Amino acid sequence: MKTLQDLIAARIATSGPITLADYMADALMHPTLGYYATRDPLGAAGDFTTAPEISQMFGELIGLSLAQAWLDQGQPSAFALTELGPGRGTLMGDILRATRGVAGFNDAAEVHFIEASPTLRKEQATRVPHAKWHDNITTLPDMPLFLVANEFFDALPIRQFHRDENGWREVQVGVQNETLTAGLSAPSHIALLDDRLNDTKSGDIVEHCTALPAITQNIATRIASHGGAALIIDYGDWHSLGDTLQALQNHAPVDPFANAGEADITAHVDFEAIATNASPAKYTRLTPQGIFLERLGITQRAQALAQKLRDDALDQHIAAHRRLTHPSEMGSLFKVLGLYPDGAPPPAGLEP
Numbered sequence: 001m002k003t004l005q006d007l008i009a010a011r012i013a014t015s016g017p018i019t020l021a022d023y024m025a026d027a028l029m030h031p032t033l034g035y036y037a038t039r040d041p042l043g044a045a046g047d048f049t050t051a052p053e054i055s056q057m058f059g060e061l062i063g064l065s066l067a068q069a070w071l072d073q074g075q076p077s078a079f080a081l082t083e084l085g086p087g088r089g090t091l092m093g094d095i096l097r098a099t100r101g102v103a104g105f106n107d108a109a110e111v112h113f114i115e116a117s118p119t120l121r122k123e124q125a126t127r128v129p130h131a132k133w134h135d136n137i138t139t140l141p142d143m144p145l146f147l148v149a150n151e152f153f154d155a156l157p158i159r160q161f162h163r164d165e166n167g168w169r170e171v172q173v174g175v176q177n178e179t180l181t182a183g184l185s186a187p188s189h190i191a192l193l194d195d196r197l198n199d200t201k202s203g204d205i206v207e208h209c210t211a212l213p214a215i216t217q218n219i220a221t222r223i224a225s226h227g228g229a230a231l232i233i234d235y236g237d238w239h240s241l242g243d244t245l246q247a248l249q250n251h252a253p254v255d256p257f258a259n260a261g262e263a264d265i266t267a268h269v270d271f272e273a274i275a276t277n278a279s280p281a282k283y284t285r286l287t288p289q290g291i292f293l294e295r296l297g298i299t300q301r302a303q304a305l306a307q308k309l310r311d312d313a314l315d316q317h318i319a320a321h322r323r324l325t326h327p328s329e330m331g332s333l334f335k336v337l338g339l340y341p342d343g344a345p346p347p348a349g350l351e352p
Helices: 004-015 020-029 054-071 090-098 119-129 189-198 214-225 270-277 289-295 298-305 311-325
Strands: 081-086 110-112 131-135 143-148 157-165 169-175 179-184 205-209 226-239 244-249 264-266 334-340
Touching: 004 169, 020 157, 020 264, 054 090, 054 131, 054 143, 054 189, 054 226, 054 289, 054 298, 081 090, 090 110, 090 119, 090 143, 119 214, 119 270, 143 214, 189 205, 214 226, 214 270, 226 270, 244 298, 270 334, 289 298, 289 311, 289 334, 298 311
Parallel strands: 081 110, 081 143, 110 131, 143 226
Antiparallel strands: 157 169, 157 205, 169 179, 226 334, 244 264
16 A cells, blocks of 8 residues: 555656645645544654643633633623644543533533544544534634634644745755655745845745634634634744754654654744734733743642642642643743734733
8 A cells, every 4th residue: 555655755756846835734634644634643652742631730721711701701602612623622621621610601612623633533522522523713603712722733734945145945845765855946036925034044944834824814803703712822932933843753753754644743833923813803922831821820720639649640740730831841832822802801811
C-alpha cells in the first residue's frame, strides 16, 4: 500500500514543489492517511499532551470564565458552547462539570465541536455524548457563542517566507534523492507581506496562516452579532518572526518532512493576526497562561484539591500546577486572547 509520503512525492513529481501549507494540510488531514485521521495523538501513548490532560483545574477555570461571561451578558436562554479542536473531549467534560453549580448555564448550553478527525470524534462522544459535530465553524447555529480554542490555531497549515535582498522566498516542499525536503522559491514580491517590510530585514523569516483570518472573522462576527465570548489559548506571541515550525512524535522533536502523516506538525500562533481580524468584536490584552489561570484562582483550587491527596498523587498534582503556570513551563510560552462584544466586560481572567 502506498504511504502518504509516496502520494505527496507523486503529486510533486506531477505538478512541481508544493507550499508548506499544502504539505501540512496533507500530512495532518489527508482523509485516510493524515495524522489526525488515523490516531488519537494525545497522552503518554501518543505524541503530545495538552493542558486539559495535565489537570482538571485547567478546564474547570476555563468553564468558570465562560460562565461568568454568560452571566455578565444577561444569561441568554440558549447558546452554543463550542470548542475548536476538542481533542478527547476532556476539556469540555471539565467545563460542563465545573459549571453545574452555575444555575441555568448547562441547561442553556448546546455543545458543539469543530472536529474533522473521525478517530477523535469517537473519543469525544464517550465524554460528551450529546455534542453536535461540525467539520468547520461555518455551520454553527446563529445564537450566542461561548467558545474555547485550546491548541487549535497552532495546527493550522502555515506558509513560511524568508526575506533576502531581492524579496521574499517561500518555503516549498520538493523531492530530493527520493525523500521529501524543504527548499526556497525564487525571490518575488509577496503582497500579503507588504506590511512586514518595515519591521523585517534580510535574513528574517515570517509565517502566515492562510486559514486564520476567515476563522477569526467568523467567530468575531457571531460574537458581535449574537453575544458570547471566545478564549483562544495557544503557544505563540504577538508578532510572527522566525522559524517556529516543529514536529513531535512520541513526545520528541522529529524532522517534519521525514514521515508524512506520522508526526504532529505545528507552528507558533501569531496572535496579532487574530486581533487584526477580530473586528467587529473586541479583543483583550494578550496574557500569559500562567497569569490568566492565577487570576481565576488556580492556586486556591490546587490547594483545595491537595487536601484529599497523598504521596504520588499529591506529587503529580503539585507538578501539574507548576506545569500549567510556571514561566519556565507552559505559563509563559502559552498565551490567552479573549474576544467579546462591544459594551460587555472582557472574559474573567483577561484585561481589555
